Amino acid sequence: MSRIPSAFIDELLSRTDIVDVVNTRVQLKKKGSEYAACCPFHSEKTPSFYVSPRKQFYHCFGCGAHGTAIGFLMNHDNMGFVEAVEELARQAGMEVPRESGQREDNDRFTRLIEAQEAAAEHFVENLRRHPQAVDYLKQRGLTGAIARDYRLGFALEAWDDLSQVLSGRFNEEELQTAGLTSRKEGGRPFDRFRGRIMFPIRDPRGRTVGFGGRLLGPGEPKYLNTPETPVFHKGQQLYGLYEARKAAPRLEELLVVEGYMDVIALAQFGLRNAVATLGTATTRDHLERLFRVVSRVVFCFDGDAAGGKAAWRALEQALPTLRDGREVRFLFLPEGEDPDTLIRQEGPEGVQARIQAAQPLSDALLEGLRRRHDMASREGRAALGTEAAKLLSTMPEGLLRSQIIGDIARLSGVSTEQFERRMGAPGSTATAVPTEPVRRPAQRQALGRKLAVTPVRLALSLLLERPSLAARAENSAWLKSMEVPGVKLLAEVLETLHAHPHLTTAALLERWRDSAAWPHLLKLAQWQPPPSEEAHLERMIDDALDRLYRQYEHQRADALLARAAQQPLTEAEKAELKAALKPRKGKFGMQDPT
Numbered sequence: 001m002s003r004i005p006s007a008f009i010d011e012l013l014s015r016t017d018i019v020d021v022v023n024t025r026v027q028l029k030k031k032g033s034e035y036a037a038c039c040p041f042h043s044e045k046t047p048s049f050y051v052s053p054r055k056q057f058y059h060c061f062g063c064g065a066h067g068t069a070i071g072f073l074m075n076h077d078n079m080g081f082v083e084a085v086e087e088l089a090r091q092a093g094m095e096v097p098r099e100s101g102q103r104e105d106n107d108r109f110t111r112l113i114e115a116q117e118a119a120a121e122h123f124v125e126n127l128r129r130h131p132q133a134v135d136y137l138k139q140r141g142l143t144g145a146i147a148r149d150y151r152l153g154f155a156l157e158a159w160d161d162l163s164q165v166l167s168g169r170f171n172e173e174e175l176q177t178a179g180l181t182s183r184k185e186g187g188r189p190f191d192r193f194r195g196r197i198m199f200p201i202r203d204p205r206g207r208t209v210g211f212g213g214r215l216l217g218p219g220e221p222k223y224l225n226t227p228e229t230p231v232f233h234k235g236q237q238l239y240g241l242y243e244a245r246k247a248a249p250r251l252e253e254l255l256v257v258e259g260y261m262d263v264i265a266l267a268q269f270g271l272r273n274a275v276a277t278l279g280t281a282t283t284r285d286h287l288e289r290l291f292r293v294v295s296r297v298v299f300c301f302d303g304d305a306a307g308g309k310a311a312w313r314a315l316e317q318a319l320p321t322l323r324d325g326r327e328v329r330f331l332f333l334p335e336g337e338d339p340d341t342l343i344r345q346e347g348p349e350g351v352q353a354r355i356q357a358a359q360p361l362s363d364a365l366l367e368g369l370r371r372r373h374d375m376a377s378r379e380g381r382a383a384l385g386t387e388a389a390k391l392l393s394t395m396p397e398g399l400l401r402s403q404i405i406g407d408i409a410r411l412s413g414v415s416t417e418q419f420e421r422r423m424g425a426p427g428s429t430a431t432a433v434p435t436e437p438v439r440r441p442a443q444r445q446a447l448g449r450k451l452a453v454t455p456v457r458l459a460l461s462l463l464l465e466r467p468s469l470a471a472r473a474e475n476s477a478w479l480k481s482m483e484v485p486g487v488k489l490l491a492e493v494l495e496t497l498h499a500h501p502h503l504t505t506a507a508l509l510e511r512w513r514d515s516a517a518w519p520h521l522l523k524l525a526q527w528q529p530p531p532s533e534e535a536h537l538e539r540m541i542d543d544a545l546d547r548l549y550r551q552y553e554h555q556r557a558d559a560l561l562a563r564a565a566q567q568p569l570t571e572a573e574k575a576e577l578k579a580a581l582k583p584r585k586g587k588f589g590m591q592d593p594t
Contacts, residue, residue, distance in 0.1 A: 004085060008097055009070075010500065010507040012085065015092040018056045018069040018506065025076055040076055041065040041292045043252040052528075055465070056506035059526045062325055063291065066522055068506040075292065077205060080109075081513070108177075112231045115170050115178040116200075116208040122165050123153025123198040123211075130154055133197060136216055140261065141344065146268045150199070150243060155213060157195035160188075179210065179226040193224065199260040201232070201278065202242040212239065212260050212278060223259075225278050236285045239263060240275040245293060247272040253296035255331075255355060256282065256314075257339050262300075265340035269348045274300075274339070282314040287321045296327040298358050300339060303332040312368055315361060319391055322361070324398035329358035362404050365391070369411070378413070385412030389423040455551075456486040457524065459544040462537060463493055464505050464525045469541045470497030476545075482552050489517050553579075 019035055022028060028035035028051060039049035039060040048062040059066040065075060073084035082096075089096045127133050127147070133154035137147060155162065163181055172189055175181040183189040196213030203209050210226030226232050240263040244251060247267075255274040257263060266274040277286060282299070290297050299314050301307035311330050318328045331354055333342060343351045359367075369388055374380030388408045395401045409419035462469055470493075479491035496511060497503060503511075509525060512518045560569065560577040569577065 009510050013507045016069050016088050019051055019053050021069045022051050042295050043250050056504050057525055111174055112178045113207050119180050120200045120208040127154040150264055153198035155193040155196045155198050159190045162191045179229045201237055201239050206242050234278045234280050235283045238275040244273050251294045254290050254294050255298045257300045262339040269343045271348055282317050284317050291326055298329045298331055298355055300331045303335050320394040323396050328361040330364050331358040381412050393423055455544040455547040456490050461524045461527045462541045467497050467503055470494050472541055473545055478552050
């Protein structure tokens, strides 16, 4: 996570009210003991985004976004962890303690962003001063307004134009690290982008983090991107996403196209909800980023064989992200057309009609499987089922997944039950904690409707609901010797709360941000028990821990009986075995049996 001390994070969150943090960005309304709003991470008309002032935690029952005040700034403002901590500390009047190495990393990140911004300004100025670049854009049918909105620029056909301009502000190492210059072994540094129309790639905060450049004349490569840098990652960035959100903060869908010019041409005709990957195949990171903004994504591909392959790759990446409420569709264009040419022929109404008629992912999956296998033979149908089982094992549980399973089972010539046994459990539920929260505050009553409420899950959820309940388990060392999924995490949470009894839910969660348990604890924190008195919650955690202690005694008794079959037990072991086998009514080992 960082080298910021946990104690500082604890104190920071104790001084931070998540309601104030969220309310400056999203208009919240009081609803019972919580606050509600339309979710800022996806388009919706009915509020499903809730903020709990007691837990200092937010959760959207529509798209599943959730976290602490730190997490909200990271997701909403696209901040890094340290940036979010610094922003909250600034608001709280606190100074973040940092080691020198971390301070240097932050300063370096800031310098790289500043270099990209300076380059973008220079490229824009170049475009104003060079008629041949302006003429090229006019020939492509672009207006000055759209060039301004997308901050288009021009890199001169010169080896060191940008280097000369920026050399007074940035050193050679900074410009190379930013991907703005290169150097051949033994040679002088030179500009990476030359003779190109420049498309700045902006992060969700509007900061330029990289560029795509298109050659003005003939040559290769026609398009050139910024290489991987500390601030630019092609597998995560999407061109045009910032501009799309700026044009319509409440987007309902996003259209994923192949190129920069496709995005801009569509925007010029009023369709400002298009984005493009940066010359790479769609990744899961791309999809998660898109689904944080909208609930429906439409991929646009050429109608040829290459487009079909690209669509199948996108489908494979999309399946693990498809929770209920999310939708993916595929739009295949006529042979030889792209969005740029098509919108000029058919107009925005024609393209919009094609988007509305785009093929749902479920249909694309079934058609693709049919094409890839011989449906006339048993072997072909079996192979179809095998491939489908592998694909669907990555898809979260939900109604869509169940419907697709039924259709594929019929195609494979087996029952739904047989196909599900062949497929195994979905990857999204292979954890020791619940993965499906209940939906609305009035309906919150269990940890999940599909997963069993185990003692470990219940105890962890109660501790996240009321950290003070940890005082009910003064003796919890026995948990560490148990062989039960999730019990080691429960022991660690109890130890942490015993050592720091004043931790809030948010501060407790932040202790695990860098661990594998982090997403599981976040999911558990979404749960809220039915309204009840504190005494009822105490009885619930007592019961959960008591059931675990009985499991502990049974496991210990089994171990002692196995040892007795091999060698005589000591007197102490005999006494322990007798106690373990004796029925007890005490509170999970806190009292001696009577």
